[in-house]
Amino acid sequence: MLFLFFLQMIPSDLSQAKEDGNGVPANAKRSKPEDQGEQDAVLRPVKLSRTELYKPPTVEELNQLKEAESLFHCSLLKMQMEELLKEVALSERRKKQIDSFVKTVTEALQSVPSFPKVELGDLSWLAGSVKVPFIMMPAENAGKFQMAPPASVDLIGSYPLGTCIKPRITVDLAVTIPAEVLQTKDDMNQRYPRKRALYLAGLAQHLSSSAEIGSMRYSCLHGNRLRPLLLLTPSGKESSNFTVRLHACLPPGYFKPSRFHPQRNNIRTKWYTESPEPPTPHYNSSVLGDMLPRAHLQFLSAVSSQCPAFAEGVALIKVWLRQRELDQGAGCFNGFLASMTLAYLLSKHRVNNNMTAYQLLRNTLHFLATTDLTETAITLARKPDSTAPSLPEFQDAFQVVFVDPSGHLNLCAEMTECTYKQVQHEASLSMQFWDDATVNGFHALLMTPKPLERTSDHIFQLLELVKLQASCKKLKLLSELMDHSGNYVRTMLPYILSLLQQGLGQRILLLTHSLSPDPEWTVEAEPPKHKAQPPLSFGLILRPDYAASVLERGPPADSPKAAEFRKLWGPRSELRRFQDGAITEAVLWTGESACEKRLVPRQIVNHLLQLHADIPESCVRYVGAMMDDVIQMKESLKVVQSYDDLSRKLWRLEGLPLSVTAVQGAHPALRYTQVFPPKPLKLDYSFFGKEKSSRSLLPKEGKPCPVYIEPITVVCHMEGSGKWPHDRVAIRHLKAAFHLSLGELLTKEHSYTCRPCPTHLDVWKEGYAFRVHVAYHREPQVLRESVGPDGLLVVRDNEAAQALELATVHRPLLTSTLHGLQQQHPCFGAVCRLAKRWLGAQLLSDDIREDAADLLVASLFLHPAPFTAPSSPQVGFLRFLRLLSSFDWRNNPLVVNLNSNDSGWLAPPRNDFVAGRDSLPVMFIATPSDKKLSLWTKREPSVQMMQRAVMLAAESLKVLEPQLKDGTQIQDVKVAMRPPLDAYDVLIHLLPKQVPLLKQAVDPPLVVFSRGTEAGKAGTPGGAMPVIDYNPVALYLSELRDSFGDLALFFCDPYGGTVIAVLWKPKAFKPVPFKVSADAGEQAHSVPNVEAIVEDFSVMGKDLVRSVEARTERWSV
């Protein structure tokens, strides 16, 4: 259910912007008291006194100004970074809390009692309810264990380094297991990991008696079940502030690092199953990782003491990673890796010690963007000892290689190739928009969260992870399974990824997957099973050029690669002969319409998973086209073809007194963005009444309203000439004359049915209605000119001239520009249509008009940062809602750079904007051809409606995004398209029979009315002129607005809505002084006569209105 706001209760953030004619001044008055508090939420032009501006600068100030000018784009970015760092840094008070808690924990740990030595399997010493955080599979294991006080307890990780940031403060505490607990050969066959788990359980048991500790839970490091952790939070109200993680570690140097060479085996297969001895790199690195944390800390503190901005730089990188959901979960690029990367760059002198945090971030991103760790391995080890493995050996064992200073451990052991590619993709994307002046770089870089469902064009989830166990068997991955100690999800993931990568190939830019979060469980519970984690989500970023191709063309039949191709595609692969004569292997997917073709990746994913991994289609929840049925995806290509034909014919007409200089389309259908593109119609003449003399059809009384034929506007520019009169009325007549002769010629030469009017010419052609407007380029100028009383020729802008210019100059220009955009981004039109359908369904389409909505969507494609341009309607729509709801409309103009080559024009509007904010439109959209006016949003939306749109968008997002993310929810996008009606004062219900666009409703009714159309191909030219542009609902609405516009607002879904919602303006029923000079309608209603008005609603809409539901309880007169 969506929330609704009442006009009476508007948070006054925006309401002080202006009081336009449509707005509600009384409301602004009422909310004045709150306004005072929010005054500072608005940018005001800066005023500095002369003395302040021109006083002699100090050296310090000069330096500061210079630095801001040279190092940063502007001082703004510098200040923003500083603010951000302030926000994420830990406060002194917090640090004190942490220190004291760590002290208590350390003391408690020192007093752990000793227990006698027992067999490893014997858990009798572990009294109480504490369980061991380890899945003991296989169960039997030889060895002795003994609980003993730790050898030492040290702080490690980000907290001592000062790189710890909010939120989710974690303090890592390394508890060194004393040597007497361990045995030689403990590294074999999971004996050490088990001992570690037992030791942790022992610690947990001891700590459970401590009063200072609030809660204790188990987790594991980066999702690795071999490395359990004990999470402690303080008791009392600080409990949620931070978490202390206890790592049980080996004493440094207890085992020889060379024993954990990635090509050595440390789990005997005989112990696990029976077969030869494969290497166990992942197991090895997990044990090895336990020996090194102190060494790493030393290394990093040495580095950071050299470089003053190190901690801040790492903090920025961590924020950046966090916004991209890369910093947590299994195989993540965590803060520790970020520190190590920065340390690597410092050691290689890619950055120097004096750089600021901003520069460190920039250089790190540049490094990540340009270095592919999956191809070239890097190492921090200066002089690795001879036993250390070589880089190629690491590369054999791991997908991503980044070797630590000791030279033995791969820091990226758990990371999949796809995750690193994602990091790389994000980094290079960030570098691209960093310097782009049209984008708010800081915001896109560090402040915008990029969840998977808003980033990826298509998303799918693997629902039943337990199925992966069988897939492991099918793919014969037993040794890998052993290496991952039975975690089949982790084992399968790289295989699934490489399979998909291979199959999707060119179609995708990037394949990403969610990092499964670290499991957490209470100390009293058994560790959760491997399958007990949220479903794995995969995201695809598509390449629009290839993604929708139905054909997968493989190698020629006789080439050696053909076998490989056949293996990948299985029975779907077949030999095909192509037009160029080649006979190759190929796979053909099904897909007729563009909307079906868009789902080819889904067919591929389903097919490959089924074929190779035995994952049935039912386990794959693919979300790629959840919005499509709302707008009944049909492409409007035919209209455009028909229009092209008409335009050619208009060009070629001969016998006109002046020639045609240009024919331009000025209608959404001609830029592929009309919500329901017109279909060619064939009419049933018997349905209509007839006007004999002009051969026109008429709506017939007693029948349902005839089908609505929307005229498609076409502007036809005529040559300028001295013959054109210099008089506005005469021009109008001359244009009428042109309409007449154009119509005559079109009828004569092409036998189209035409109907000339003074303002336009209607042409009925191939089942479409075109409305041709003749335009004369100097007419706006003529409308602006007037001769003053002293004979001076005055040029004054006026509404008529603006409206004419909008219709004949700006709209055609916008149409052709957006048409071009559609050619670059095939799903632009679909996103526009979805967005406008939503606006219509939420009764907002009279406030955010079509052109404005198209521009908003265009901005998503032209300035996608920090995302890539959307390649599926669904993700585009989500980002549209996000833009609408989160953009700071009050303080920023939305810049849409329609001709992307030129970006120099953007700087100046900024200052004008702040200075003139109060007089500018609420929603300000600046384009290259319109920098200062915001043509398309000049009149609407009003402050209140804008606020409502923002709120509705936010609520819709809240409903839709969980549907994508959460596999258990039903997908029903229509929830976001059903407007809440309980906040309106009067509801006017219409007769469905008389609503011509009924079929387009969000929930189309079951009853279908005949509206005078016939099935079959739209016919031959000629015939009677059909009923064009006759929509009773629209006529009724305009009549209502004309009559009662000053008392109430009227809302209706233009796409088949059968309800008109009425909202009284707050001041409507206040007694108004009786004045003749005021507006006529208003002054007569000193107190409006509500009953009469409500009756007028039904009188004026006779035969269209079914009932008027006045909710008298909602208002009082």
Add this chain to the structure above:
Amino acid sequence: MAPSTKKHGAGNACIIPGGFAVLSLKFSAESDTQHKLYVKEHRVRVEAKTHRPLDKTLFVLNVPPYCSQAVVSQIFSRFGAVVSVELSDRPGTASVPEIKLSNIFKPAEKQGFKVAYIVFRKAKSIQLAKSHPHNFPLVISTEKQPVTTGLQKWAEQYRKSIILPEKLQETVDAFMTDYDLRKEEKEKKQEEEAEEQKEDEEGWVKVTRGNKGTKARPHSEAANQKSLQKEIRKKKRKELLNFYTWQHRNTQKEHIADLRKKFEEDKQRISLLRAQRKFRPY
């Protein structure tokens, strides 16, 4: 009719401050609710001579949207013969167009509540209307003369919007011939004036009081602006920049002032964003 109403005690005319009389109005005999019309004699001396004669014009406020001229005239004809009805959006002098336009070319009228100026044949009718008791509502749509609204009205409107091409052609032609004639006349007049201002054989120019004629081109605001700009540009070209030390110093000063201003602006934005908690990356 008026005498009959006087019989009822309650049937008094209701006069509100401002001198308006209130008349009730309902759509049809079955309607439950009533609109109020406010009527008053129209007394504007300036307009006395025009089409709104001083004593015979009734000024009506709050005419509902479905009342056309014909309907209003029909309703008020019970008070006496109606000469003309003029409906407009707001009260005030009616602007009489210079050129008479055919109906086809008139811009579409705004629907909504209107004011009416009703001219009666006799002055007596005004008093009759003003004293009409307010609890006897006037009825708009009677069985004899129904007023169409809603679907029927729109269908009718649509039918009327269809103009025969021949008729349109005729209208356009008529207008254009008229326009050409007027234009020719004007040109002729200007030519004559120009003729008058020419030197005669002896070199004399006749100076008249009237329009300066064609010789002085119709000057425009834009042209004035342009020449002014030209002057300024010329001046600027002659100026030397960064030539004297003080000039150089000034530029530097300006630069620093600029940076400062920008700095201040940025500071303001930052504090605004901070207030909105825009720096929390979570």
